[in-house]
Amino acid sequence: MAHLPTHARLSLDDTQVAFESRSNAELVKMDWMFSLMNSPMLNNLATNSLLTAIKFKLPISTVVKATIFGHFCGGETLQECEKTMDALARYGIGTILDYSVEGEKSESGFDHVVAETIGTIRIAASRKDVPFAVFKTSGICDVALLEKAQAGNLAPGEETDALARGRKRFGEICAAAGQFGVRLFVDGEESWIQDTIDGWAYEEMAIYNRSKSLIFNTYQLYRADMLPNLKAAAEQAATKGYFLGAKLVRGAYMEKEAAYAARKGRPNPIQPNKQATDRDFDAGVQHCLDRLDRIHFCAGSHNEASNLRLAEAMQASGIAKNDERIWFAQLFGMSDNISYALAKQGFNVAKYVPYGPVLSVMPYLVRRAAENTSVAGQTSRELGLIRKERKRRKEAGR
Numbered sequence: 001m002a003h004l005p006t007h008a009r010l011s012l013d014d015t016q017v018a019f020e021s022r023s024n025a026e027l028v029k030m031d032w033m034f035s036l037m038n039s040p041m042l043n044n045l046a047t048n049s050l051l052t053a054i055k056f057k058l059p060i061s062t063v064v065k066a067t068i069f070g071h072f073c074g075g076e077t078l079q080e081c082e083k084t085m086d087a088l089a090r091y092g093i094g095t096i097l098d099y100s101v102e103g104e105k106s107e108s109g110f111d112h113v114v115a116e117t118i119g120t121i122r123i124a125a126s127r128k129d130v131p132f133a134v135f136k137t138s139g140i141c142d143v144a145l146l147e148k149a150q151a152g153n154l155a156p157g158e159e160t161d162a163l164a165r166g167r168k169r170f171g172e173i174c175a176a177a178g179q180f181g182v183r184l185f186v187d188g189e190e191s192w193i194q195d196t197i198d199g200w201a202y203e204e205m206a207i208y209n210r211s212k213s214l215i216f217n218t219y220q221l222y223r224a225d226m227l228p229n230l231k232a233a234a235e236q237a238a239t240k241g242y243f244l245g246a247k248l249v250r251g252a253y254m255e256k257e258a259a260y261a262a263r264k265g266r267p268n269p270i271q272p273n274k275q276a277t278d279r280d281f282d283a284g285v286q287h288c289l290d291r292l293d294r295i296h297f298c299a300g301s302h303n304e305a306s307n308l309r310l311a312e313a314m315q316a317s318g319i320a321k322n323d324e325r326i327w328f329a330q331l332f333g334m335s336d337n338i339s340y341a342l343a344k345q346g347f348n349v350a351k352y353v354p355y356g357p358v359l360s361v362m363p364y365l366v367r368r369a370a371e372n373t374s375v376a377g378q379t380s381r382e383l384g385l386i387r388k389e390r391k392r393r394k395e396a397g398r
Contacts, residue, residue: 010311010345012304015389017344018337021091024398027390033071034383047366061358068365072333073100074353078119081355084332089129092343094350096132096185096329097123100364101356104139107165113139114169118176125180131327131350132216132298134185135173137197141166146193167200174204177214185247185298188218191257191269198229202236209242213296213325216245221281222254223269230284238294247329248284249300250277252367278303285310289317289326298327300352302335302378311347321346334378337385 019027036046050060065076074081078097085095097120104110117135124130137146145163148154154163177184186201188194201217208214219230230246237244254270261268271277285306288297299310307328314326330339332351343349354364 010308010341012308012337012341013385014341015337015385015392018340018385019389020340021087022336022389024390024393027386027393029067030071031383031386031390033067034379034386038379038383050362051366064362064365065358069358069361072331072354072365073361074332074355076355076357078116078123078355081353084353085127085129088351088353091340092346092349093339094129094131094348096134096350096352097130098134098352098354099139099356100354101360102136102139102363105142110140110166110169114172117173121173121176121180121182121184124182131348132183132185133177134187134352136187136189137166137170137200138189138193140169140173143193146196150193150196170200171204174208174215178208181214183214183216183245185216186218188220188247188249188251190253190260191223192260194220198233202233205237205245206240206242209237209245211243213243213245216247216296216298218247218249219284220249220251220253221284222251222271222277223257224271224276224280225269227280227284227287231287234287234291234295244295246284246288246295246297247300248281248288248297250281250303278306282306282309286313289313289319292319292323292325296325298329298350300329302330302338304338307338307342311342311345314347322348324348334382 074084088095099116121133124133149163154160205215219226234244257270258268285299288295327348328342329350332353339349
């Protein structure tokens with residue numbers, strides 16, 4: 001199979017395509033918001049102000065919902081997300097509903113996340129424009145227990161029982177995906193709990209991925225050990241006779257990983273530089289592309305070069321643009337130039353659409369703002385495209 005080319009002919013710079021669904025008023029608001037995020041000082045000030053307002057229970061939900069929440073989230077409930085799903089579907093883009101409430105600690109809270117996730121699986125079963133469901137294991141099981149399990153120091157009795165309940169919830173969600181024939185992403189998390197999550201995911205793949213990939217594990221290629229992990233997972237799947245479902249991303253916990261490693265006196269698991277991450281991400285995509293008979297995958301990336309390489313490689317190899325074994329994905333509210341351009345060309349594209357009560361989703365939004373500021377050039381790129389489209393419309397008399 002052809003290797004990923006260095007250059008691709010498909011353009012991701014057409015702002016008319018990228019922002020076709022956005023009104024002039026929306027572009028003005030996006031300009032303001034990304035300008036704020038593009039300034040580390042202003043971004044930190046806004047973020048700290050929001051956290052302070054939440055701490056003192058100030059009535060900020062309306063303001064947040066009209067700004068950052070409204071841009072990066074689909075709504076507070078599944079019903080509210082329908083408008084977002086319909087809007088994306090009009091442009092050939094699928095929706096991945098992501099219940100983004102974080103920090104649950106109680107058994108009842110974990111059970112609620114299970115019920116909510118199964119609700120998204122039911123929606124995916126009923127709508128072709130919802131190609132995947134997704135969940136975070138930390139939303140259904142205490143992180144401290146997952147960490148202890150991975151370190152091998154889980155106390156027998158209460159802790160073991162609580163972990164078993166988390167494992168049961170994990171299985172219930174996967175069973176629902178199997179029952180309805182819905183593809184399910186197990187989201188990637190921090191390195192100190194990821195091995196536990198991997199083990200659970202592979203156990204479920206061995207059950208439900210016998211004829212095709214339904215359960216997908218996530219591979220964060222900004223970890224230096226992740227490309228070998230992906231290759232080992234592919235080999236294990238082939239040996240045990242199931243399909244590997246793989247979601248490839250660069251990663252989302254870089255600063256957190258570095259701080260944890262320093263605190264524990266361990267080597268930082270993150271790649272030494274961005275070039276190494278990009279190299280391994282593209283190598284991981286190639287590894288999956290070369291094994292489409294046994295690996296079905298999703299390239300979750302905001303990196304234009306990686307998306308172009310995959311799209312061109314598919315065309316060079318004679319792989320249909322809408323081959324269900326390959327998907328592209330970006331976060332809702334970001335990289336519309338990638339999502340809308342690929343979808344317009346006929347590729348399988350989906351947006352991660354977070355939802356949940358405004359204040360409960362704030363940890364996700366705070367992290368999103370911090371990540372946008374820390375990723376070199378990401379926010380500047382978004383802002384440049386927005387302003388390019390505003391200028392184009394002004395010159396066109398719109």
